[in-house]
Amino acid sequence: MKEIKIFSPATVANVSCGFDVLGFCLDTVGDEMVIKKTVEKGVKITKIEGYDLPLETKKNVAGVAALALYNHANPDCGFDIEIYKKIKPGSGIGSSSASASGAVFALNELLGKPYNKTQLSNFAMKGEAVASGSEHADNIAPGIFGGFTLVKSNQPLKILELPTPSNLYATIIHPQIEVKTAEARSILPKNVPMQDAITQWSNVGSFVHALHTNDYSLLGESLQDVIVEPYRSKLIPYFSEVQKAALAKSALGSGISGSGPSVFSLSEGIETAKKVEKAIQEVYAKTGIEFYTFTSKINAEGIKIL
């Protein structure tokens, strides 16, 4: 194989109760990338369409991630990367992660799969660090593993693949405002009340149990965030109105996607998810803020070869 075209999906990190550890993979929206083996050694970004991002390999998240793998594998060839960027940077649904994860996934395929998914995640995290300033796997993991993931530890990286209930759908709204990850991090307190922490780990435990038992109702009850949402929701205009509208249409739960500004809702069944999407659109249509929405099945597979 000399060339590969892939779909690298958007992802939702944190998932209300699981700040910094939980994530899931979307299906409808993602970057497309074409990666070609070259005789000339090295990694080049030859094309970026969609958004204005640096072509210089060492300044591009896909480039840095690809280089991390490339330098480790030290192959007898090089790679040209074309990025057809569909996920808007800064949207809170893992835009930089998708580029980084897609690049390492593609290189691994073209090299005959020498690396496992955890190793790929480690390489991708090097790229993610270019965008966010630190190595995080909470968007990388669901993209590379698919479905729901739990980052058990970062050093060494250990990712758990959680089960994906088959009738679960996500609705995303992306208000077209900017929330910088660094800012979203800086407003969080360094210490949290013990009682809130207990509530949160009770929810994480019951969320994982709900995934294993296909208990949609418990999934909804577990989608509570008493730690981060009270701070970050202030950065997202009409957050509580969106959340209320989603729950009023029987969404299981609704919360901030990653560090925002996107807001996710989870629903049992596509019909409910579509009703939720419509209700959220109606909320935002009145605000004068530009936005887009989409509904997606949970993508149990992750990155796909096209």
Next chain:
Amino acid sequence: MKEIKIFSPATVANVSCGFDVLGFCLDTVGDEMVIKKTVEKGVKITKIEGYDLPLETKKNVAGVAALALYNHANPDCGFDIEIYKKIKPGSGIGSSSASASGAVFALNELLGKPYNKTQLSNFAMKGEAVASGSEHADNIAPGIFGGFTLVKSNQPLKILELPTPSNLYATIIHPQIEVKTAEARSILPKNVPMQDAITQWSNVGSFVHALHTNDYSLLGESLQDVIVEPYRSKLIPYFSEVQKAALAKSALGSGISGSGPSVFSLSEGIETAKKVEKAIQEVYAKTGIEFYTFTSKINAEGIKIL
């Protein structure tokens, strides 16, 4: 049925990562209780053997729990309760819970099972409050439901039954010193570092996942407590020596049982658990502190009719 004899087992609350929410049920050690229907109405404690505890119904945890159910059911009879106390009060393996849970379980059986396990837990918590000053379900739940439990919420009470890996054994050491629950609570900080809280809920999530996937190794990796153990372990002499000895003999993990002073270890297989018990005995034999140890299968059933 006019009379019932039951075994109400000891339990381990918190389970390292799951402070205030996780618990599991033991098998080897527990209180025995004989409860008789009487013509005369009311609830009486007619006998307590083993430890010096109040016979007055309203001052006895079993009495208060039984009264909570009795007053709700308002039956045309009364009950006499005999308690053969085997779990030493203040040992940290759910002594008061066992009495409270056993009483409501037995009354429910004698009344034809009008209440479900969650309702029984609610009644039992009234008794538990007499001993600890507040209503907690973290020892009640594993006794009444059996196996591993997660208290999803206290108001309203919601208890999740987690799977019990079949080859899992617990080793308990009870150093004969007193740790008051109130004191063990008061030394805990009101706020905890965000990073530690994240580590803790990652561990709770992976612990639940490990139970569902029978992953003993992951179970061990998840048995880490960065929140409570650093404070409470100071109240237990030679805690770290016990923990190290257990882990050196391949225990999956080791931590404080409830608020101490008992220390639990979990092992895969009874042979490992017995080696762990021996190693722990050797540590404590040198200290001059009285102690006893036991090894138990995880009791998936909970309270048993004898």
